[in-house]
Amino acid sequence: MSWIEKILPRTKSEQKSNVPEGVWTKCDECNAVLYKIELEKQLEVCPKCDHHMRISARSRINSFLDQGERTELGADLEPRDVLKFKDSKRYKERIAAAQKATNEKDALVSVKGKLKGMPVVVSAFEFSFMGGSMASVVGARFVKAVESCLEHNTPLICFSTSGGARMQEALFSLMQMAKTSAALAKMSEKGLPFISVLTDPTMGGVSASLAMLGDVNVAEPKALIGFAGPRVIEQTVREKLPPGFQRSEFLLEKGAIDMIVDRREMRDKIHSLLSKLHHKHN
Amino acid sequence: MNVNFLEFEQPIAGLEAKIEELRQVNQGGEFDISIEEEITKLREKSSELTKKIFAELGAWQISQMARHPLRPYTLDYISRIFTDFDELAGDRAFADDKAIIGGPAFLDGQAVMIIGHQKGRDTSEKIKRNFGMPKPEGYRKALRLMEMAERFKLPIITFIDTPGAYPGVGAEERGQSEAIAYNLKVMAELKVPIICTVIGEGGSGGALAIGVGDRVNMLQYSTYSVISPEGCASILWKSAEKAPLAAEAMGVTAKQIKELGLINTIVDEPLGGAHRDHDGMAANLKAVIKQQLAQLTKLSQQELLDQRYERLMSFGYC
Numbered sequence: 001m002s003w004i005e006k007i008l009p010r011t012k013s014e015q016k017s018n019v020p021e022g023v024w025t026k027c028d029e030c031n032a033v034l035y036k037i038e039l040e041k042q043l044e045v046c047p048k049c050d051h052h053m054r055i056s057a058r059s060r061i062n063s064f065l066d067q068g069e070r071t072e073l074g075a076d077l078e079p080r081d082v083l084k085f086k087d088s089k090r091y092k093e094r095i096a097a098a099q100k101a102t103n104e105k106d107a108l109v110s111v112k113g114k115l116k117g118m119p120v121v122v123s124a125f126e127f128s129f130m131g132g133s134m135a136s137v138v139g140a141r142f143v144k145a146v147e148s149c150l151e152h153n154t155p156l157i158c159f160s161t162s163g164g165a166r167m168q169e170a171l172f173s174l175m176q177m178a179k180t181s182a183a184l185a186k187m188s189e190k191g192l193p194f195i196s197v198l199t200d201p202t203m204g205g206v207s208a209s210l211a212m213l214g215d216v217n218v219a220e221p222k223a224l225i226g227f228a229g230p231r232v233i234e235q236t237v238r239e240k241l242p243p244g245f246q247r248s249e250f251l252l253e254k255g256a257i258d259m260i261v262d263r264r265e266m267r268d269k270i271h272s273l274l275s276k277l278h279h280k281h282n
Numbered sequence: 283m284n285v286n287f288l289e290f291e292q293p294i295a296g297l298e299a300k301i302e303e304l305r306q307v308n309q310g311g312e313f314d315i316s317i318e319e320e321i322t323k324l325r326e327k328s329s330e331l332t333k334k335i336f337a338e339l340g341a342w343q344i345s346q347m348a349r350h351p352l353r354p355y356t357l358d359y360i361s362r363i364f365t366d367f368d369e370l371a372g373d374r375a376f377a378d379d380k381a382i383i384g385g386p387a388f389l390d391g392q393a394v395m396i397i398g399h400q401k402g403r404d405t406s407e408k409i410k411r412n413f414g415m416p417k418p419e420g421y422r423k424a425l426r427l428m429e430m431a432e433r434f435k436l437p438i439i440t441f442i443d444t445p446g447a448y449p450g451v452g453a454e455e456r457g458q459s460e461a462i463a464y465n466l467k468v469m470a471e472l473k474v475p476i477i478c479t480v481i482g483e484g485g486s487g488g489a490l491a492i493g494v495g496d497r498v499n500m501l502q503y504s505t506y507s508v509i510s511p512e513g514c515a516s517i518l519w520k521s522a523e524k525a526p527l528a529a530e531a532m533g534v535t536a537k538q539i540k541e542l543g544l545i546n547t548i549v550d551e552p553l554g555g556a557h558r559d560h561d562g563m564a565a566n567l568k569a570v571i572k573q574q575l576a577q578l579t580k581l582s583q584q585e586l587l588d589q590r591y592e593r594l595m596s597f598g599y600c
Binding site: 167 | 447448449450451453454455456457458459460462463464466467468469470471486487490491493494506507508509513514517518519527528531532533534539542544591594595597598599600
């Protein structure tokens with residue numbers, strides 16, 4: 001690609017003088033200058049190089065579900081600082097800052113709605129909220145999602161993006177791994193499908209619980225997915241990690257996930273899967 | 283400095299050395315009643331000092347106790363609590379991970395399934411046991427034994443003692459996350475009673491993967507945490523040396539965790555800690571396990587599973 005192509009967006013550009021500031025952005029991968037509205041239409045996937053940028057939990061859910069009636073589950077739950085945790089900052093301050101920055105109460109959003117007419121529940125992690133870390137509210141909202149599925153016989157889809165368990169809620173966070181996994185066992189028992197979509201990055205306690213428990217595990221391209229972080233592994237084994245290590249393509253090759261799906265085809269693919277797995281209820 | 287005593291135990295080490303010296307004298311030469319009296323006095327003093335030191339242990343000191351080089355490990359409990367243990371090996375797919383051991387045994391005549399992390403005492407055994415850090419095949423061996431226990435109606439008794447699941451290339455390639463996650467899901471619905479006890483380090487997901495049960499206990503000086511104090515300190519304080527602060531902030535001790543309602547019972551340790559009296563520790567733990575097992579076997583299968591599920595759902599927000 002020549003430099004001129006890189007700076008010209010694929011869409012017909014308007015005359016520069018008419019364009020207000022802040023409508024352009026850059027792809028972190030190929031550095032192409034992109035028109036924001038076009039990028040939004042592409043669900044934050046670079047139209048030049050297909051790089052999947054991070055997307056907020058709300059945008060994810062909005063673009064995934066059908067337009068129309070939606071109900072948020074566990075919206076009233078707010079994090080509490082039970083341990084009065086303080087490192088360089090108080091946990092309370094970290095919560096307040098994250099809430100202000102994201103406009104979310106915590107790092108997971110659960111919404112009941114429809115996918116191409118099929119009633120479903122979707123949960124999505126918000127990475128901008130303390131690295132999408134899992135603590136009590138995340139666990140509770142995930143369980144609310146499962147409970148709604150059990151009550152209405154609907155499938156569950158969860159989009160993960162998380163650094164793992166949240167240290168500031170200490171053992172409560174660890175226990176959310178057991179809690180969410182136990183709830184998923186009920187889904188299996190009742191024959192309701194759970195599709196886990198692993199997006200960049202899905203690590204630690206989230207990967208070692210709900211995210212790896214999908215009846216079908218789907219990943220977005222090139223997402224970092226694993227238990228231990230690459231730096232921790234490098235320190236342990238004292239050698240450079242192979243290229244592509246812990247990326248979606250690596251996990252697919254090792255048999256940990258079922259498929260890699262482009263975000264723009266996610267609705268079609270997941271609907272296709274559910275139309276078979278959930279056929280009895282259709 | 284005695285390497286078998288932690289820094290805060292050193293004053294006790296000094297007294298113990300003196301006692302030993304006097305004892306030698308009295309054995310070698312003629313028996314001297316005044317030396318015997320002196321020994322008795324010193325013993326009392328040592329015991330008083332131990333009580334005093336252990337009454338004021340902080341979270342970091344307890345973290346060190348949990349990793350004490352002389353602390354009893356799973357096999358030490360198995361030989362003292364159970365009889366006729368038959369160790370079973372392998373995950374039937376890849377390898378036998380020696381950081382997790384397990385197999386059936388008798389608990390005073392009742393057949394049970396034992397699963398536990400195993401650390402090594404000397405260097406070669408430490409390496410063989412991978413410092414008690416399991417790989418996916420370890421968790422899958424544990425899973426195989428748990429499913430076997432369900433099949434043959436054996437209650438499951440687990441012993442938790444790991445710094446964490448092993449962070450390595452092979453472990454990632456073979457699905458460390460999935461191995462842990464799957465155990466969590468299966469343990470939630472196993473149709474036999476499960477009693478879990480943290481005997482040393484309860485290191486994060488690597489501990490939890492054999493730690494979902496109907497009763498979860500911690501020994502008095504064991505720890506249980508979402509991340510090691512060093513790991514937490516290096517992320518939040520940007521320095522692993524702040525581990526004592528992290529241990530305190532996370533509340534890793536049995537007392538703190540019991541107050542939060544995340545475990546059922548704290549098992550008392552003998553004076554000076556489990557490592558000072560392996561037999562005494564095993565006897566305390568055996569009594570707790572037997573009592574809990576008696577309670578659990580009274581429940582119907584449905585009651586057992588409902589109570590386990592309710593217990594899990596009670597963590598955090600309901």
